[in-house]
Amino acid sequence: MVEQHPAQLDAVFHALADATRRHMLRSLATHEHSIGELAAPFHMSFAGASKHVKVLERAGLVRRTVQGRTHLCRLEAQALAEAHEWMRYYEKFWNNRLDALEALLRAGDQAPKPSPSQKGKKP
Amino acid sequence: MVEQHPAQLDAVFHALADATRRHMLRSLATHEHSIGELAAPFHMSFAGASKHVKVLERAGLVRRTVQGRTHLCRLEAQALAEAHEWMRYYEKFWNNRLDALEALLRAGDQAPKPSPSQKGKKP
DNA sequence: GACTTATTAAACCAAACGGTTGACAAATTC
């Protein structure tokens, strides 16, 4: 019921709440990139991209290895897994819409489920 | 590769990037709540809670029905599903860690991956 | 050593955030 790592979740969700950073993650999914390469698609200054990467790093989504004068960034998806897991708690609310939800809410009492006929569910 | 609803994702992730709002969602998962009920656990002003709820509403995570003078808020999980789906793309990076990942990375280029010994090539 | 490249640091800016207070409006209760 209580979150284990609220600050971590804060950081991850905040990092994801920006289209530029999400795009960077997509790029990093295929292979590593330097800061400059990450900045390029957005006609954004180096410093701007550097800040975004730092946000991703703080969230644990990216790890950097300095190699000579270039900083190579690599996706670190484990942090995403935690946020994903957090969301999974709500899966029941969008998956089995009414049936399972009602069943869940009725968990306390044993009343049989009234057969719904309006949501176009398939057997 | 291109996101379908970037603004929607922005709103959802931003809404989730706050522990207070995440807690509100948890409360709403069990049953509906008024603004005042949502505010109570945080010894926060009505206006403060009202702002948070508005953020959740804008993200499509909460729907409100005015009933007399009280505003009843209900969880709307479908918006979460979309964000969840976005993250699912990265599942392969934390599930089958190295095998599938390396296979994926080698898909395009045939260069053998050097062992993670050291990068220093200069004498 | 001088130049170029890749990146950070620092200072700045306008906008947004999270929160408050005070004034107001609509239901409800007395």
Add this chain to the structure above:
DNA sequence: GAATTTGTCAACCGTTTGGTTTAATAAGTC
């Protein structure tokens, strides 16, 4: 009708954000 409850709105405050520009640093290159 007056008071209370439930909530919004607008203004404010201090902090953070996303971005810039201008140095400054560190590593290759000539």
